[in-house]
Amino acid sequence: MTAVPAARPDVERPVVVRPRKVLIAAWVGAVATVGLFVVIALVLRNSPTGVYFRLADQIALVLLGLFIAGGLLLLARPRVRADAEGIEVRxxxxxxxLPWSVVERVAFPDGASWARLDLPDDEYMAVLAIQAVDGRRAVDAITRVRALHARAHGR
Structure with a gap:
C-alpha cells in the first residue's frame, strides 16, 4: 500500500478562469447562425425569388454561415491561467x-466590463476571461488571482 503525499499548504493550485455567459452566448449564436444559413440555403433554391440559385450558391451560403460562426466562437477563447510564477492571459x-514582477496591480475598475492587469508605464492589459456579467464567478476569480499576485509580491 502506497501512502498518498499530503498536499502542501504553501503551494497554491493554479487558477484557471474562463468566462461563462459569453461562452454560452457565443456557442448558441454560432449554432443558430449555421442553422439559419443552412435553412436559407435550402429555401432559396426552391422559392420563386426571381434569382436563380445553384448548388454552388447554396454551398457558398453555408460556408459563409460557418465563417461567421467561427468569428462568433472567437469570443469563447478568453482564458486566464495564473500560478505562483505569473499569469497567462489569452x-x-x-x-x-507575464511574470508577477511585471504586474503592478490586478484591477477591476468600477463600471468596467472586465478585469485588467496594470503594467509599468501606465499601460494595462485587458483580461477578458474575468467579466462583470459572470457576477459571483468573476468576484471569486478576481479574488483568487489577486491572492496569487499578493503572495508573489510578498504582501
Whole structure:
C-alpha cells in the first residue's frame, strides 16, 4: 500500500478562469447562425425569388454561415491561467504570459466590463476571461488571482 503525499499548504493550485455567459452566448449564436444559413440555403433554391440559385450558391451560403460562426466562437477563447510564477492571459487573438514582477496591480475598475492587469508605464492589459456579467464567478476569480499576485509580491 502506497501512502498518498499530503498536499502542501504553501503551494497554491493554479487558477484557471474562463468566462461563462459569453461562452454560452457565443456557442448558441454560432449554432443558430449555421442553422439559419443552412435553412436559407435550402429555401432559396426552391422559392420563386426571381434569382436563380445553384448548388454552388447554396454551398457558398453555408460556408459563409460557418465563417461567421467561427468569428462568433472567437469570443469563447478568453482564458486566464495564473500560478505562483505569473499569469497567462489569452484574449480573443493574443496570448501573453507575464511574470508577477511585471504586474503592478490586478484591477477591476468600477463600471468596467472586465478585469485588467496594470503594467509599468501606465499601460494595462485587458483580461477578458474575468467579466462583470459572470457576477459571483468573476468576484471569486478576481479574488483568487489577486491572492496569487499578493503572495508573489510578498504582501
Amino acid at each position: 484574449n480573443i487573438l493574443v496570448t501573453r504570459r
